[in-house]
Amino acid sequence: MFSPSHFTAVLLFALCASTVFGITMRETPRRMLRYGIYCFVLFVGSAIALSWIMYFIAR
Amino acid sequence: MAATQNTSATASPKAPQGFVYLPLIAGWLVPGAGHFLLRKWGRGVLLTLSILGMFILGLAMQGKVYSDAHDILDILGYAGDLGSGLLYIVSRVLGLGAVQVQTTVADWGTRFIVVAGLLNIIAAVDAHNLKTGRKPL
Numbered sequence: 413m414f415s416p417s418h419f420t421a422v423l424l425f426a427l428c429a430s431t432v433f434g435i436t437m438r439e440t441p442r443r444m445l446r447y448g449i450y451c452f453v454l455f456v457g458s459a460i461a462l463s464w465i466m467y468f469i470a471r
Numbered sequence: 472m473a474a475t476q477n478t479s480a481t482a483s484p485k486a487p488q489g490f491v492y493l494p495l496i497a498g499w500l501v502p503g504a505g506h507f508l509l510r511k512w513g514r515g516v517l518l519t520l521s522i523l524g525m526f527i528l529g530l531a532m533q534g535k536v537y538s539d540a541h542d543i544l545d546i547l548g549y550a551g552d553l554g555s556g557l558l559y560i561v562s563r564v565l566g567l568g569a570v571q572v573q574t575t576v577a578d579w580g581t582r583f584i585v586v587a588g589l590l591n592i593i594a595a596v597d598a599h600n601l602k603t604g605r606k607p608l
Contacts, residue, residue: 413576432522432593
């Protein structure tokens with residue numbers, strides 16, 4: 413059984429999802445790459461931000 | 472008259488040839504196949520790797536493959552799983568995936584499998600849009 417850490421799972425999820433989003437939502441390769449990176453940063457960044465928010469709520 | 476000429480001049484070269492739903496159906500059955508049919512090799516390979524990888528990661532995490540639906544959340548998960556096309560059918564036939572989620576990692580795996588199906592639907596619709604000319608090749 414593959415048991416990644418929560419953050420590794422977030423990275424894998426963000427990588428796969430942003431690849432598909434980049435290819436399907438934009439028309440030129442350059443814009444696909446930029447949009448894919450943008451989605452990846454948003455996925456990972458929002459996960460980190462929400463984690464810190466939940467950390468402070470739980471204290 | 473001029474309007475008629477413009478219409479015919481713009482419509483004829485962009486009219487899709489053949490069965491326009493073939494990339495949609497092929498893309499749904501096999502991730503990336505719709506783009507391969509349109510000779511978009513690079514995009515097809517990346518889509519195949521992403522969707523197939525996500526599905527396999529979900530199975531490796533002992534994620535649940537929905538086989539029936541008892542409540543609204545099960546129905547949504549089942550619909551997402553069906554988006555994977557042949558991957559879903561093969562995993563059901565081979566008995567892959569967990570019947571019940573027992574660990575936190577398995578719960579993430581279940582989400583990976585469902586989202587892989589949803590992403591596959593997006594990719595198949597993209598292939599259809601390329602075929603019909605709604606999105607430039």
